[in-house]
Amino acid sequence: MAITTVISALGAPGVSTTVAALATAWPGPVLAVDADPVRGSLVPGWLSRWWVDGRITTEAGVVTFAASTRRMTSVPAEGLVGHTAEVPNARHIRVLPGVVHAEQAVAIGADGWSRLASALRDLSETGPDVLVDAGRWCPQTPWPLLNAADRVLLAVRPNLRSCSGSTDLARHLADRFERVELAVLAADSRGASDTARAVDAPRGLTLPDDTPSARVFADGATEPLHLARRPLWKATRRTARVLHAQAHRPVGFHRGLETTQAGVE
Secondary structure: OOEEEEEEOOOOOOHHHHHHHHHHHOOOOEEEEEOOOOOOOHHHHHOHHHHHOOOOOOOOOHHHHHHHOOOOOOOOHHHHOOOOEEEOOEEEEEEEOOOOOHHHHHHHHHHHHHHHHHHHHHHHHHOOEEEEEEEEOOOOOOHHHHHOOOEEEEEEOOOHHHHHHHHHHHHHHHHHOOOEEEEEEOOOHHHHHHHHHHHOOOEEEEEOOOHHHHHHHHHOOOOOOOHHHOHHHHHHHHHHHHHHHHHOOOOOOOOOHHHHHHHHO
């Protein structure tokens, strides 16, 4: 089992959309964690149709987890009970809703994120895989969740603004973590390769530009006709299978990046 954390250097490159799409396509049990310290968007966006009808609520989530465990230094996986929700129509997914107001992240603080990291680490030992939406890099970034991750993905777009804005964070992450890769979004293979060279970081996954499909995972929009045949969904399914397979390999087994990329494009 593994924890994958996705973060961006600039606003709106598609972190939440990527986490939502990967969770939907994940070939096994998965927990999607909304840890964006500015404002969580998995429930108000991807799961908005069920938020509106009350089947999912933001009344429980990272905020209530942090409050209920405030007297603890580390938390076992059982500490997550009562704070996550099953995603309707996708029973393999549970979601841990994020903050609704930025000041809630201040209340969580570094200690709260550390307790969440310990619970997720314990959960991933024998339970589901974990996908973490860490939002945009900022002073409140939940570093303990990146420290606990088996893989950190830096979301970037194939344009000059995104590449130039991501270079410093890519270096910073590479200095701190063993496995940091790019999630190049709204790109074809050539654009992804150019982006990896510009940012000077290895490419972990590439997802194509497909706005109608992306809106399903970003805003809870109605699925376009024949979603399963559309580029974003096909690429996401392939990517999710590769990431899942890597997460469940025996410890110490590694496959080169070139082989991995052949499986996700």
